[in-house]
Amino acid sequence: xxxxxxxxxxxxxxxxxxxxxxxxxxxxxxxxxxxxxxxxxxxxxxxxxxxxxxxxxxxxxxxxxxxxxxxxxxxxxxxxxxxxxxxxxxxxxxxxxxxxxxxxxxxxxxxxxxxxxxxxxxxxxxxxxxxxxxxxxxxxxxxxxxxxxxxxxxxxxxxxxxxxxxxxxxxxxxxxxxxxxxxxxxxxxxxxxxxxxxxxxxxxxxxx
Numbered sequence: 115x116x117x118x119x120x121x122x123x124x125x126x127x128x129x130x131x132x133x134x135x136x137x138x139x140x141x142x143x144x145x146x147x148x149x150x151x152x153x154x155x156x157x158x159x160x161x162x163x164x165x166x167x168x169x170x171x172x173x174x175x176x177x178x179x180x181x182x183x184x185x186x187x188x189x190x191x192x193x194x195x196x197x198x199x200x201x202x203x204x205x206x207x208x209x210x211x212x213x214x215x216x217x218x219x220x221x222x223x224x225x226x227x228x229x230x231x232x233x234x235x236x237x238x239x240x241x242x243x244x245x246x247x248x249x250x251x252x253x254x255x256x257x258x259x260x261x262x263x264x265x266x267x268x269x270x271x272x273x274x275x276x277x278x279x280x281x282x283x284x285x286x287x288x289x290x291x292x293x294x295x296x297x298x299x300x301x302x303x304x305x306x307x308x309x310x311x312x313x314x315x316x317x318x319x320x321x322x
Contacts, residue, residue, distance in 0.1 A: 115266050118215040123171055124180035125262040131184075132162050138314060141149070145307040148291050152284035154307045157193040163192060180212035181224075186231075197243065198236050202228035218269040222260035225253035225273070245308035251276035252316050274313070274320035281309035 119127070135142075135158060143155020165187035174180055181203050189200030208215045209224030215257040229249045238244040259269035284306040 115269045117267070118265065120174050120179050120215045121174050121179060124177040124210075124216075125169060126322055127182055127319045128165065128169060128180040130322060132165055134314045134318050135311060136162050137308075141305040142310060145304055145310065147208065149304045149306070153166045153193050154195065157191045157196055159312065161188045161199070163190040166173075170181060176210065176212060176214065177216045177220075178207040178212070181207035181210060183270040195245065198232050199308075199311075201231050201235060202245075202249070204228075205231050210231040217266045218260045218264060221252070221266070221269065221273075222256035225249065225256050231255045243288060243306050243309075245306070245312050247284050247287070247306065248277040248309035248312035251280040252312070270316065270320045274317040277309075277313040277316040281305060281313040284309050 124206035138237055139155045139158050139162070141155075142158060143152065146152050146154035165184050168183040168187055170179065172179070172183070174183070184209060185200045185203035187200075188196045188203060190196075191200075206224035207219075209220050209227060211220075213220065229246070232249065233239060233246060236244065236246070238246045239247055240250045252273040255273040256269055258264075264272070282305060285303055287306075
């Protein structure tokens with residue numbers, strides 16, 4: 115990955131994420147069946163198909179455009195988490211703005227603003243066994259990288275490691291938000307599918 119991301123770079127990121135999300139959709143759905151209402155995988159596939167169509171129809175000329183396509187696709191999907199993903203991607207697009215290329219500072223801003231938005235709308239916090247548990251550490255890693263002037267590739271690699279660690283750690287938690295909160299201790303030992311999806315998204319950028 116180069117020092118910054120242009121429109122082609124974020125498009126490739128989005129496509130790589132959609133490939134990984136589709137490959138893991140069944141497993142993510144299984145996690146949701148163990149801890150929630152079981153519709154996560156189905157809704158994720160709906161979002162993937164919509165996002166692919168949007169990206170194919172209009173690849174975009176700015177880095178923000180790929181994030182906007184993801185946002186629109188997830189906002190239109192069913193379930194409780196789809197709109198939260200959609201709002202998070204929208205904040206990434208907003209942070210990218212009209213810039214022809216973005217780097218660590220813009221990504222750090224987008225992750226931070228996205229985290230704040232999802233926390234506000236979803237009412238969750240770190241430790242509640244939700245997507246927040248992966249977003250928050252990734253946002254912290256990017257913020258630290260931006261302050262230190264770390265290159266984009268290295269910043270995303272650090273964010274990917276943080277997101278995956280945060281997602282994996284949800285297995286030890288008892289959910290306090292979302293459908294998983296209804297089953298209490300029965301969901302202990304199960305990774306939150308939303309957090310796992312966030313980890314896949316960040317890892318998809320780090321692997322380019």
